[in-house]
Amino acid sequence: MSRFALRTGVRWKISIAIAAVGALVAAALSIVVHNEARVSMLDNAREVHMDRLLLAQLQYESTPKAREPRLRFGAKINDPLLPRQLDRLMQKGRRGTFVQEHAAGGSPDVWAAVPLANGDVLSLHMPFADRSAAIMKSLDRTLIIGSVSVVFGGCALGVLIGGQLSRRLRKAAAAAGKVAQGNTEVRVRDAIGGVVRDETDELARAIDALTDALNERIEAERRVTADIAHELRTPVTGLLTAAELLPPGRPSELVRDRAQAMRTLVEDVLEVARLDSASERAxxxxxxxxxxxxxxxxxxxxxxxxxxxxxxxxxxxxxxxxxxxxxxxxxxxxxxxxxxxxxxxxxxxxxxxxxxxxxxxxxxxxxxxxxxxxxxxxxxxxxxxxxxxxxxxxxxxxxxxxxxxxxxxxxxxxxxxxxxxxxxxxxxxxxxxx
CATH class of the missing domain: 3.30.565.10 (Histidine kinase-like ATPase, C-terminal domain)
Structure with missing residues (x-):
């Protein structure tokens, strides 16, 4: 049962392989860079929120009790929306920050909270800054453009490298075809040329060695065949001449017929040997x-x-x-x-x-x-x-x-x-x- 075979050149196989590897590497690096940049910007936002919250705490605690305290930066006392993770941390008397992701997507909220001496909790939360989100979008766009450029650049490099290898292989195939047609003077190694040495040179040397070995064997067989036929020509001619001297009769006709057939065979073998030598000219x-x-x-x-x-x-x-x-x-x-x-x-x-x-x-x-x-x-x-x-x-x-x-x-x-x-x-x- 014949199987479907997709025929394609070495050039495109190398190009596709390089492009695929480049795409995988670019995608992996883009994901790593995106995540690291996002984590770094979130960490920076958490530090900024904590610094603001500490300033708000300092102002809150320094305000006389007779006056109504003013909270800066939008800080709140005992915010009911405080995440449970921060609430548990406040119960232990520790301050902390938290990044709250939204199930519907969008920018996350960055929280900061500190426990007060009276048992209240001062907290501050703001969405991830629009400027930071714009920076992340710009970074993602740059990463996509860079990844596409890497893929196309790798594909072009693959076409260049694969094209050179494909040309050398085609030259080797053309030279081998000439050898197969009987032109034994062609050398595959000389046909492919080039300065760079690679596996195609080893293939060419192997083909040239095989050609030389086959030519030597064919020439030896041709010489043996020609020598045998040439040596048989004289006795066969003598046998045919002697058969002509036999008295008429059926046995004589059979001898002359077989002797003539043997002579024809010898002449044909000699002709084949001359044709095999490629020395005949029209x-x-x-x-x-x-x-x-x-x-x-x-x-x-x-x-x-x-x-x-x-x-x-x-x-x-x-x-x-x-x-x-x-x-x-x-x-x-x-x-x-x-x-x-x-x-x-x-x-x-x-x-x-x-x-x-x-x-x-x-x-x-x-x-x-x-x-x-x-x-x-x-x-x-x-x-x-x-x-x-x-x-x-x-x-x-x-x-x-x-x-x-x-x-x-x-x-x-x-x-x-x-x-x-x-x-x-x-x-x-x-x-x-x-």
Whole structure:
């Protein structure tokens, strides 16, 4: 069962992570600063209220008894609204302050109370100063602006850092893609460049080391294959010559047929080894593609139907193009059913048969040598035909694709010739499937 996957870049992942961390830190610091500022301002208000209350007490106690005492700052004697916490403190003969919060919100009340010598309680309470509340609002607004600035600044920093890392990774991926296409001279470490060294350099060195190891192994296998095929060429040629001297008869025909098949196999193996070495170069000529294909198909497979939809002049190697056509037609004849149809449309050549189609392994992985996709391999070849055709197409700078026709069935091989001829360095243009 396939799972949903959200695709995003490293740049945005780093940006989101930095922004999230910045937001959490800014929120935590804002809460701490807000609470500390509020506590500090309330403590200051409590001290101010107590100082005022002590002055009011001093004036109250110094007023002669014959005169009516005047209470300053709005102080009261035995205020019925005195909080229970202060009331219990007064009963112990101690003075104190208290901050009374309101359930409905708003500014709290700051109380101060002192016990008098006659047993009365002198108290003073006022709302938290409007000026202090305005200062707290201004502080909160500043904290919010600062937190938002930190989040956006962290996001911008994440985009900058993540963008640099993302560019290096994209360069490494592009260089690795060129290596996968056969350009073994590309080095991922040189492609990413840069002065700062990080994990991408370790990845690049690992890819370069892996590429060198694979190239050495492939080159060793290619040399072994070429050497074996080359050594077999002489005895096989001698065997074929000797088979021609045998007296006529069915046994002689079988010997000559098998000797010829062995010679063809040796030549195909040598050709594959040369193609694997990437040393082959095309000998270019200007040809009319439709006319060329029509003439060659009449020789290679007279029963095939050729349809030239649109003629086009191309610069290519006629010998290699004929080799590709021959292998595609031979594959259609061996593994498919007639009629075989060849269509030329501009620079595109399609070869279709009406057989069971290409095996899934070939469509998924591409042609593989010594694998025909047929359960019965007797008389079905050695699986080198499509491998050679793909290699020759690569030398031409072309692309050879395979698919099965639906719903009628049948195998379709499509040769996409490039808009421009391949260079003498072996670089190929990029072709788009249409």
């Amino acid at each position: 000998e270019l000529q200007e040809i009319a593609l439709g006319e060329f294909v029509e003439r060659r198909v009449r020789v290679l497979n007279p029963d095939a139907v050729v349809n030239v939809v649109h003629e086009s002049w191309v610069s290519t190697d006629p010998r290699r193009l004929e080799r590709i056509l021959g292998n595609l037609l031979a594959n259609a004849a061996k593994h498919g059913r007639g009629p075989v149809e060849v269509t030329v449309e501009g620079r595109v050549v399609r070869v279709r048969d009406n057989g069971p189609g290409f095996p899934e392994e070939l469509l998924r992985e591409g042609p593989s040598r010594f694998r025909t996709g047929s359960k019965d391999r007797a008389g079905k070849g050695h699986g080198l035909g499509l491998t050679i055709a793909t290699g020759q197409a690569r030398v031409l700078g072309a692309r050879l694709t395979f698919r099965n026709a639906a719903p009628d069935g049948g195998a379709i091989a499509v040769l996409w010739l490039p808009d421009h001829a391949p260079t003498n360095t072996g670089s190929f243009p990029v072709l788009r499937d249409v």
